[in-house]
Amino acid sequence: MANNGNKNQQNQQKGELILENVNRVFRMPGAPACHALKNCSFTVPRGSLTVLVGPSGCGKSTLANIAAGYDHADSGKVLLDGKPVTGPGRDRIMVFQETALWPWMTVMKNATFGPTMLGGMNKSEAEDRAIALLDKVGLKDFRDKYPAQLSGGMQRRAELCRALVMSPKVMILDEPFRGLDVMTRELMQEYLLTLYRETGLTMLFITSEIEEALFLGDQILVMTNLPGTIKTTVEVDLPRPRDFSVLGTERYRQIKSEVMESLYEEGAKIFAKLDGAGDLLGSCRAGS
Amino acid sequence: MARAATMKGASFGYKMRKFVASKHFTRGTLAVIGFFVLWQAGSMGLMPFMHAIPTPVTVAEAFWEFMGTGKYWQSWMDSTLRVTYGFVAAQILGIPLGLGMGWNRNFKDFTYPLFELMRPIPPLAWVPVSILFWPTNESSIAFITFIGAFFTIVVNVLGGVSAIPRQLVDAAVSFGASPRQVFWRIVLPATIPSIVTGMMVGIGITWNVVIAAEMIAGNTGLGRLTWEAYLAGHTPGIIVGMISIGVAGYVSSMAVKMIGDWLMPWKKVF
Numbered sequence: 228m229a230n231n232g233n234k235n236q237q238n239q240q241k242g243e244l245i246l247e248n249v250n251r252v253f254r255m256p257g258a259p260a261c262h263a264l265k266n267c268s269f270t271v272p273r274g275s276l277t278v279l280v281g282p283s284g285c286g287k288s289t290l291a292n293i294a295a296g297y298d299h300a301d302s303g304k305v306l307l308d309g310k311p312v313t314g315p316g317r318d319r320i321m322v323f324q325e326t327a328l329w330p331w332m333t334v335m336k337n338a339t340f341g342p343t344m345l346g347g348m349n350k351s352e353a354e355d356r357a358i359a360l361l362d363k364v365g366l367k368d369f370r371d372k373y374p375a376q377l378s379g380g381m382q383r384r385a386e387l388c389r390a391l392v393m394s395p396k397v398m399i400l401d402e403p404f405r406g407l408d409v410m411t412r413e414l415m416q417e418y419l420l421t422l423y424r425e426t427g428l429t430m431l432f433i434t435s436e437i438e439e440a441l442f443l444g445d446q447i448l449v450m451t452n453l454p455g456t457i458k459t460t461v462e463v464d465l466p467r468p469r470d471f472s473v474l475g476t477e478r479y480r481q482i483k484s485e486v487m488e489s490l491y492e493e494g495a496k497i498f499a500k501l502d503g504a505g506d507l508l509g510s511c512r513a514g515s
Numbered sequence: 516m517a518r519a520a521t522m523k524g525a526s527f528g529y530k531m532r533k534f535v536a537s538k539h540f541t542r543g544t545l546a547v548i549g550f551f552v553l554w555q556a557g558s559m560g561l562m563p564f565m566h567a568i569p570t571p572v573t574v575a576e577a578f579w580e581f582m583g584t585g586k587y588w589q590s591w592m593d594s595t596l597r598v599t600y601g602f603v604a605a606q607i608l609g610i611p612l613g614l615g616m617g618w619n620r621n622f623k624d625f626t627y628p629l630f631e632l633m634r635p636i637p638p639l640a641w642v643p644v645s646i647l648f649w650p651t652n653e654s655s656i657a658f659i660t661f662i663g664a665f666f667t668i669v670v671n672v673l674g675g676v677s678a679i680p681r682q683l684v685d686a687a688v689s690f691g692a693s694p695r696q697v698f699w700r701i702v703l704p705a706t707i708p709s710i711v712t713g714m715m716v717g718i719g720i721t722w723n724v725v726i727a728a729e730m731i732a733g734n735t736g737l738g739r740l741t742w743e744a745y746l747a748g749h750t751p752g753i754i755v756g757m758i759s760i761g762v763a764g765y766v767s768s769m770a771v772k773m774i775g776d777w778l779m780p781w782k783k784v785f
Contacts, residue, residue, distance in 0.1 A: 297685050315689040327682035331704040331781050340700070341690035373781040393690065 241429050242307050242318060242396025244271040244294060249303035251289055263289045265454035267303070271397065276423055276430045278444035280437060280490065286455030287433045288324070291401040294431065295321040307396060317341070320395040322403045326382045328374040334361065334385045335370040341393045353392070360388040363425070364418050380411035384418060391422060397429045404439070413471070416442055424468060437486055441479060442469060449489045459489050569751045577751035578758070587740070587759075594729065594736040594763065597653070598721045601660025605717060609668035610710055616669070617676025618702060630669065638663040638724045642731055656728045656736075663724035664717035671716070675709020676702060711775035711784055718771045722764040737763065 251264040263286040271277040281287050292298035294305060296315040305312040307319065320341075328337050338357035342348040348356075361367045364384040374382055383403055390398055400419075404412045416439060423430060423443075434440055440447045447461040463482055465473050473479050534540055555572070557565035569577075581587040616623040616630075638659050649655035679702060687701045729738030741756025775784040 295685075295689065315685065317689065317691045320689055321686070323682040323686070325680070325682065327680070327686045329683060329687075329701065329704070331707070331779065340687070340692075344691040344696065345693075347691070375781060 247304040262454035278440040281450030318396040600657040605664035613672025668713040671713030675706040
């Protein structure tokens with residue numbers, strides 16, 4: 228049965244996500260319009276793990292919401308395998324910042340909710356697939372627990388399984404490990420890499436941590452402050468499979484300083500800006 | 516929270532035995548005994564202003580006497596029925612109304628202003644119209660009781676729907692759930708904790724209201740029993756009535772709490 232689950236995942240389609248000149252402006256009554264995203268263009272190649280990194284409040288989540296279809300772009304295109312994205316869909320599953328597991332469902336019910344929607348799979352088929360995935364992240368024995376009975380790290384793993392079981396064309400992870408302690412976080416990164424290696428899914432991973440970006444990504448998109456746009460793209464040519472020994476290599480340090488340089492330029496700007504235009508930021512936050 | 520689920524599946528008898536053996540039960544019992552000791556001391560003249568209050572022993576004797584009469588048990592029955600009718604009707608009408616207001620903006624636009632106009636009117640202010648409109652005394656008291664619980668449950672449910680974290684709904688939409696499935700499988704269960712809170716608050720209010728309504732408009736019930744004892748100058752009887760109301764309220768709160776724990780196995784009521 229577990230084999231069956233694996234096969235399904237390997238046969239699935241990997242999507243290519245393209246954003247072209249995406250703009251998003253939030254208008255709040257009584258506040259100046261806030262340009263959250265300006266001419267954002269990038270490609271998440273088929274089967275890649277692309278990391279979007281940027282200072283907090285730069286519009287990363289807005290971008291994730293637009294890619295997932297929860298929000299719309301004011302202009303520009305969002306294309307998945309060449310087709311425009313018009314709303315939320317089963318081909319793009321998002322893993323949220325705060326846990327979005329349904330507290331009244333057990334881990335298993337959470338994981339099988341998606342596949343059984345729209346007359347997709349029957350229940351036992353969905354359960355087989357879910358168990359195969361839960362087993363991979365060490366949650367097989369916790370399948371009948373409620374989310375509140377799990378630790379923070381276990382909740383995130385359960386949520387990864389819930390998304391993976393859908394075999395989406397693209398997985399969007401919006402700072403999924405935020406708020407976890409350092410050790411749990413490192414463990415989660417390794418789990419994610421294992422799952423990425425085994426499923427080969429296309430992933431767009433959003434974070435504000437450079438180390439996380441470097442450890443996980445094939446390429447890193449550095450985002451600027453408001454109005455958010457992609458400033459640079461850094462290819463991460465560190466060998467895979469990666470473990471924490473890459474953190475000590477010369478190449479790692481080189482890429483890290485490259486990313487840090489362009490990121491800290493942005494970080495410095497935000498402080499300069501806050502003096503003059505604190506309001507502007509505030510309305511953006513409220514809008515997003 | 517974790518504890519609630521480990522207890523899930525254990526028999527009621529087992530849970531009760533476990534509870535009676537726990538320190539929580541011992542503390543509660545000690546507090547009640549302490550209260551009676553203080554009361555006894557007070558009515559023996561050891562505390563100011565309490566010499567007119569009958570001693571617990573006198574009250575206990577009156578209690579025994581009351582319990583031997585059919586009228587006492589009939590009062591329990593009448594009040595309990597009125598509370599049940601009012602409370603159940605309030606849930607049946609209030610939960611869908613609150614869900615509707617929280618889920619559908621158009622529906623809220625039409626209903627909310629009217630609802631907010633009626634909400635501040637205290638249940639007892641409904642007594643005169645209630646007596647005029649409803650054919651029997653019984654139905655008017657049940658209606659006033661209903662009013663007591665209705666507004667509370669609606670406000671709680673509305674608040675509960677509005678407070679559902681957005682990503683819980685967003686995730687379900689991404690997974691392909693239809694609006695109907697989102698409502699039944701996400702919105703409704705996400706609101707259950709608020710429904711249960713509304714029920715817990717509501718059951719207390721219905722007892723408050725039914726007693727007051729019985730004193731004004733009733734011929735029977737625990738409220739009327741207490742009032743009649745007062746009119747007869749039978750002070751121990753008044754206290755018997757009060758204690759009975761307290762016990763009735765406590766028992767029904769526990770029953771509602773049990774319903775709540777059954778409705779949400781993932782969470783303890785409190």
